[in-house]
Amino acid sequence: MKTIGVFDSGFGGLTVLRELLPLIPDTRYVYLGDTARLPYGSKSRETIVRYAVSSAHFLADQGAELLVIACNTATALALDEIREAMPIPVIGVVEPGAQAVLAAAKASRAGTGQSKVVVLATAATTQSKAYSRSLSALGLSSIEKACPLLVPLVEEGWLEQPAHKAVTLDVLRIYLLEALEQAPGANILLLGCTHYPLLTPLIETTLKNLHHSMQIIDSAAATANAVAAHLSGSPPRLVDANPECIFYATDSIEKFQRLGSAFLRQPLSEVHLVDLGG
Numbered sequence: 001m002k003t004i005g006v007f008d009s010g011f012g013g014l015t016v017l018r019e020l021l022p023l024i025p026d027t028r029y030v031y032l033g034d035t036a037r038l039p040y041g042s043k044s045r046e047t048i049v050r051y052a053v054s055s056a057h058f059l060a061d062q063g064a065e066l067l068v069i070a071c072n073t074a075t076a077l078a079l080d081e082i083r084e085a086m087p088i089p090v091i092g093v094v095e096p097g098a099q100a101v102l103a104a105a106k107a108s109r110a111g112t113g114q115s116k117v118v119v120l121a122t123a124a125t126t127q128s129k130a131y132s133r134s135l136s137a138l139g140l141s142s143i144e145k146a147c148p149l150l151v152p153l154v155e156e157g158w159l160e161q162p163a164h165k166a167v168t169l170d171v172l173r174i175y176l177l178e179a180l181e182q183a184p185g186a187n188i189l190l191l192g193c194t195h196y197p198l199l200t201p202l203i204e205t206t207l208k209n210l211h212h213s214m215q216i217i218d219s220a221a222a223t224a225n226a227v228a229a230h231l232s233g234s235p236p237r238l239v240d241a242n243p244e245c246i247f248y249a250t251d252s253i254e255k256f257q258r259l260g261s262a263f264l265r266q267p268l269s270e271v272h273l274v275d276l277g278g
Contacts (some may be wrong), residue, residue, distance in 0.1 A: 003028040004091065004227070005064030007055050009038040011155065011256070012194030013070030014263035017159065019224030020068070021243055024231060028244045030062045034262075036251035040073040041124030052078040053085045054276050060088060062246070068227055069093065070220070071120060072193055074234070076130035089230065093194065096226035097219030098134035101190050104215050105140060110187055117142035118179045118214070122151060123190030131192050144192070145179040147171075154195045155259060159202065171205045172199070180212060189214040197221070198263065247271040 004024070006017050010033050017031055034040075040048050053073040056067055060151050067090045069075045069082060075092030083090045105115035118138055119131045126144040135142040140198050149171050158164035180186060189207075191197060207214055246269075249256040253271045260268045 001026055002065050002231075003026050003030060003063040004066050004068060005029075005056075005059030005062065006031045006068045006070050007052070007059060007074070008032075008071040008194065009034045009040040009051075009074065011035075011259045011263050012151075013068075014260050015194045015197045015220040016068060016223050017245070018264050019218075019221045021245075022074070023224050023228040025243060025247035028063070028246070030059055030064055030246045031248065032059055032274075033247075033249045033256055035249045035256060036276075037278075039124075040071065041122050042176075044255045045077050047208065048074060049078040050080045051276075052082055054084075056082050056086055058092070058248075058274065058276060060086060062248075064088060066155055066227070066231070068223065070194055070223065072125040072130075072219070073128075076125050076128035076251060091223065091227055091230060093219050094130045094134055094192075096222040097129065097190055097192065097217065098138055098140075099274070100217045100219070100222035101135060101140060101188055102138045104188055104217055108187060112139055116139060116183050116184050116186040117188045117190055118176075119144040119184045119190045119192045120147050120150075120175065120179070120196060122146065123148050125192055128193065131190065141183075142184075142190075143179065143183045145175060145182070147175045147193075150199065151174075151193065151195050154198050159198060165202070168199070169202055169206060172202055173210070176206055176210060179235060180210070181244070187214055190217045191219055194220050195263075245269060248274045250274055250276055 069092040075094045089130045105112045123146040126146040158168045257268045
């Protein structure tokens with residue numbers, strides 16, 4: 001039974017794990033949420049690298065044979081250093097998302113030359129320009145839109161109760177209108193934060209109300225597909241399985257179990273507290 005380590009600064013990486021579970025069966029998953037040191041986006045690059053590398057070492061010590069950096073900030077700012085520090089394969093979320101956009105552009109009527117991409121992400125990820133660089137290298141035009149209010153809205157669960165949902169829809173409408181002003185006619189929307197898959201139904205509703213059609217690309221699903229392809233050498237397929245999952249967090253076990261269950265869409269098993277230092 002192979003072991004895959006999945007790392008995030010908090011809860012969002014659980015959407016990547018959720019996509020991995022049906023794709024790669026008979027696997028032991030070890031997930032680490034570095035909740036004591038989040039948010040990474042407010043830290044310096046040097047601090048983010050130090051945190052991410054120490055977290056990667058922890059997962060390798062737990063037996064991980066492959067590491068998934070299910071954190072956009074850590075991928076954007078520390079992926080090279082993590083790969084240098086690790087003797088095992090390391091896969092981030094940015095490149096798989098960009099490759100999924102390329103595939104969507106090739107399949108669209110606009111093609112790669114005329115496709116316009118909007119990337120919704122956190123402020124730290126947009127400031128890194130990681131998605132813009134990856135998409136530009138693939139010949140794709142893009143704009144990145146920072147959406148700082150979306151992560152707290154997701155973590156507060158403002159997605160279903162009518163009054164709360166209305167606020168989230170208003171915020172999405174403002175962000176999408178601003179993005180479309182920068183990229184009129186954009187036809188592909190990349191979710192560049194692992195929290196954002198939980199917003200997909202509301203994003204679809206907002207785009208419909210704006211009378212604008214865009215193909216939505218989920219970087220969490222794209223990352224899971226890239227991991228499956230890396231391991232099998234062929235396109236992934238859905239299977240029935242019951243993988244083993246072990247969860248670690250560096251702070252607030254109760255909160256991790258509560259929020260994590262919403263991200264994973266199933267109750268979390270026991271969460272272990274681990275101290276990785278400052």
